[in-house]
Amino acid sequence: MSMWNAVLCFTMTSPYFQNMAFIKRKGVSLTRCTAPASLLSRRMAADASSSSSVAVKVEEEEATISQQTPSLSTTDNRQDLLQLPIIQPKPEAEDPPLSSHRRRQKQIKVEYDKCGSPAKMELWHPPDWKEQLEHIREMRSSRDAPVDNMGAEKCYDTEAPAKVRRFQILVSLMLSSQTKDQITAAAMQKLRAHGCTAEKLLSTDDDTLGKLIYPVGFWRNKVKFLKMTAAKLANDYGGDIPDSVEGLIRLPGVGPKMAHLAMDIAWDQVSGIGVDTHVYRISNRLGWLKKPTKNPEATRKALQEWLPRDLWSEINWLLVGFGQQVCLPTNPLCSSCLNQHSCPSAHQSSPSKRLKVRSPLAPDPASSLPTKTEPGQEIVVKAEPTSPRRNLKRKMKQ
Known part of the structure; x- marks a missing residue:
């Protein structure tokens, strides 16, 4: 070539x-x-x-060149060559096949300093809440508060059918809004004697129903709500009540507190905390919330964030009775409360009353009040001035 x-x-x-x-x-x-x-x-x-x-x-x-170097054609040299170890070059390690993403972008190994395991996010809990809860249980051990004897759990007819009992529980919860338990229990007693079913309330006129539930708070509005709710339950649920919070809230006059309590009492299902005015007030006083709330619904959401679920059913009954007996809306009995040393609001909402000192020369206000001697007759007794200066002026004029 x-x-x-x-x-x-x-x-x-x-x-x-x-x-x-x-x-x-x-x-x-x-x-x-x-x-x-x-x-x-x-x-x-x-x-x-x-x-x-x-x-x-x-x-x-x-x-x-062959004369200078030994010949490789002899058999001895061939045998020597065969005895020599054959050294083969090591194949270079091949990288594993890269995916299309790894071809485009190289991976960077990030190493962190070993300063300890990362801290877990701890759930917020109010300080001393377990001790405060035990104190409230101890103060509520007698179970003699109005809610214990006249609450929604005590107002229904125990011998009535199941759906009638559930309906009466819902009616008692609707009547209890901004009403004392004593008045609610009395109204429920009259309704049960009249017939407290969805069909019976629909056939009752507004005036008669108003007289039965009077004097509950906002009784005129509650008459309308009861009639509208009874009609919806009779048409859509066969006289029974819904078995979900969403269905209960759609009923006229039923709020979140009533819905959660109805689920707990009527259906034996814990869906949330029933927060009324007592639970709202006491939770804010004890500092059981991250931030003070302005309404019961915000209080319910804040409590459910940290309070264990197995306490949701008990907390309403405990705090309502505690608010009726000790932690009153006005002038709470902080001196007799077991939580007075751990409650941040202790002795702040119950200032000591100061007696007004009246001058001995001032007229007695009770003496100028009308006194009744007989029915239809009133005699007003005017107190004589006790000031010595006025007595002297009268004597001088005479």
Whole structure:
């Protein structure tokens, strides 16, 4: 091949082949010779002789090299070569195939200082809440508060069918809004004697129903709510009450507090904390909330964030009775409360009353009040002035 390449290069550079035409076909260069054939044959013979001389020189150089080094053609040398260990180059470790995402972006290993395990987010709890709850249980151990004897759990007819009992529980909860338990219990007693079912209330006129529930708070509005709720329950639930908070809240006059209490008492399902005015007031006084709340619904959500679920049913009964007996709305009995040393509001809402000192010269206000001697007759007794100066002026005039 080397000789042919030499001939080809010579033909390309020789002046004898200047008139050759080149033809390209599919990227391969083909030559077409136009020089005389005699000149071409002579040139090829000269090139052959020169290449043969070059080959003879190469053979002589190989012979001299073989004399200087031991021959590899002997059997002994071949055996020695076979005994030599064959060292093969170790293949380079190939990286595992990378995904398309790893090809585009190299992964960076991030190392963190070992400063300890990360701290877990602890759930907020008010301080001393367990001790305060135990104190409230101790103060409520007698169970003699109005809610214990006249609450919604005591106002329904225990011998009535199940759906009638559930309806009466809902009615008692609707009547208890902004009403004392004593008045609610009296109204429920009259309704049960009249017939406290959804069908019976629908057939009762508004005036009669108003007289039965009077004097509960907002009794006129509650008459309308009772009639509307009874109609919805009779048409949609067969006289029973819904078994979900969402269904109860859709009823006219039923709020979240009544819905959660109805689920607990009527259906025996704890769906949330029933927060009334007592639970709202006491939770804020004890500091059981992260921030003071302004309404019962916000109080319910704040309490449910940290208070264990197994206490949701008990907390309403405990705090309502505690608010009726000790932690009163006005002038709470902080001095007799077991939580007075841990409550942040202790002795702040119950200031000591100061007796008004009346001057001995001032007239007695009770003496100027009308006194009744007989029915229909009133005699007003005017007190005589006790000031010595006025007595002296009267004496001087006489």
